[in-house]
Amino acid sequence: MDRRTTKRIATAKEKARPELTNFGWNTLHLSSRMNLDPQKCRDTIDRVDGSKITYEEFVERYERPKKPVILTNLLNDWTANQKWSLERLGRKYRNQKFKCGEDNDGYSVKMKMKYFIEYLKRNTDDSPLYIFDSSFGDRHKTKKLLDDFKVPDFFADDLFRYASERKRPPYRWFVMGSARSGTGIHIDPLGTSAWNALIVGHKRWCLIPTQAPKDLVKVTRGEAGKHPDEAVTWFSIMYPRTQSPAWPAEFKPIEAVQRAGELMFVPSGWWHLVLNLDETIAVTQNFCSVTNLPVVWHKTVRGRPKLAKHWLRSLRAQRPELIPTIDAVQLDRPVGVQSDSSSSDSSSSSSDSSDSDSDSNDSGKGGTESVPHRMGADSHSRKRKPSPASSSCSTDCANKMRRSRSK
Ligand SMILES: O=C(O)CCC(=O)C(=O)O
Numbered sequence: 242m243d244r245r246t247t248k249r250i251a252t253a254k255e256k257a258r259p260e261l262t263n264f265g266w267n268t269l270h271l272s273s274r275m276n277l278d279p280q281k282c283r284d285t286i287d288r289v290d291g292s293k294i295t296y297e298e299f300v301e302r303y304e305r306p307k308k309p310v311i312l313t314n315l316l317n318d319w320t321a322n323q324k325w326s327l328e329r330l331g332r333k334y335r336n337q338k339f340k341c342g343e344d345n346d347g348y349s350v351k352m353k354m355k356y357f358i359e360y361l362k363r364n365t366d367d368s369p370l371y372i373f374d375s376s377f378g379d380r381h382k383t384k385k386l387l388d389d390f391k392v393p394d395f396f397a398d399d400l401f402r403y404a405s406e407r408k409r410p411p412y413r414w415f416v417m418g419s420a421r422s423g424t425g426i427h428i429d430p431l432g433t434s435a436w437n438a439l440i441v442g443h444k445r446w447c448l449i450p451t452q453a454p455k456d457l458v459k460v461t462r463g464e465a466g467k468h469p470d471e472a473v474t475w476f477s478i479m480y481p482r483t484q485s486p487a488w489p490a491e492f493k494p495i496e497a498v499q500r501a502g503e504l505m506f507v508p509s510g511w512w513h514l515v516l517n518l519d520e521t522i523a524v525t526q527n528f529c530s531v532t533n534l535p536v537v538w539h540k541t542v543r544g545r546p547k548l549a550k551h552w553l554r555s556l557r558a559q560r561p562e563l564i565p566t567i568d569a570v571q572l573d574r575p576v577g578v579q580s581d582s583s584s585s586d587s588s589s590s591s592s593d594s595s596d597s598d599s600d601s602n603d604s605g606k607g608g609t610e611s612v613p614h615r616m617g618a619d620s621h622s623r624k625r626k627p628s629p630a631s632s633s634c635s636t637d638c639a640n641k642m643r644r645s646r647s648k
């Protein structure tokens with residue numbers, strides 16, 4: 242590696258994880274210790290051929306019952322299959338910067354594609370930097386990535402599109418990282434569901450029902466070490482517990498090894514995490530559909546009231562048939578789908594930062610729900626600091642703000 246590459250990588254690492262500067266990035270030697278063989282990872286998820294079921298079947302069998310599923314054959318004609326190789330991305334987006342972390346003040350840490358690819362190929366870090374970029378579609382020089390994929394019909398009716406592009410929460414991410422990078426356990430914000438389409442590599446997933454208490458599924462600070470929120474830590478500490486007879490049967494994870502060409506559907510409210518088993522390139526979107534609207538509306542009114550008001554005005558004008566669904570939502574009752582920042586569904590708890598947000602944070606991000614990746618501040622590649630509301634929330638929330646990579 243040349244001197245400049247080494248320097249740029251070191252600078253990004255120092256900004257994104259200053260706490261590792263003394264401890265070291267590969268102290269745990271996970272690059273030689275972890276099981277990253279896709280063949281040796283359990284896979285218990287349902288798979289269905291996405292080209293053979295109708296929208297109605299998808300809704301009835303998976304979306305309405307909130308059942309995770311991998312859909313195959315939905316990406317066959319995406320040009321991403323050809324264009325998203327390290328080689329071609331490295332050529333076309335060589336000098337473009339992508340977000341690969343966040344500093345302690347909530348600013349994006351970015352790296353040019355050419356440097357990130359060198360890093361991705363050569364690093365032995367325990368939990369490497371990960372490109373998680375939600376503004377690629379807004380930047381002149383990277384928006385061509387949008388032409389390389391198409392939102393599958395099952396997910397096309399995203400009701401957040403009726404909130405203006407500027408006001409809606411970040412919703413799509415270009416995702417790229419090496420083995421051992423990934424996303425720690427979380428629930429996606431505002432009750433949204435997600436799809437995650439893998440173009441290159443293998444992603445190992447665990448998904449746990451929304452009813453599982455936070456204290457059960459998260460590594461506690463005491464046992465977490467230097468990488469408390471990282472997927473590598475969860476798989477080392479928590480995963481073995483989920484396989485022991487003492488683990489509650491109703492919270493047993495659904496496991497998956499997602500392969501290139503497959504699309505994961507993550508229903509509203511499910512706990513989930515991802516460990517990249519090798520070099521991966523993916524695109525993921527969060528959405529509000531007609532099906533999850535009651536939950537999303539409940540959480541948006543409570544967590545992002547200003548956004549809710551603006552969104553409702555637009556839905557009234559453009560989707561009047563949905564207003565009865567919205568009117569039927571009982572805002573003072575638990576909605577049955579947990580948020581990441583609470584330990585239970587806390588429709589009436591004022592200690593739940595996601596639900597008691599005064600909306601001073603209403604600036605185009607995912608509210609104060611604390612979710613790795615999905616709540617950062619770069620939705621329009623502006624550098625923004627976290628608002629006072631979010632930086633003064635619980636340690637947990639502040640920590641995730643710090644580590645969030647705008648997803
Ligand atoms: O790392 C990934 O691919 C999954 C990310 C994810 O679940 C999220 O950002 O909400």
Ligand SMILES: [Fe+2]
Nearest residue numbers: 428429435513
């Ligand atoms: Fe997620």
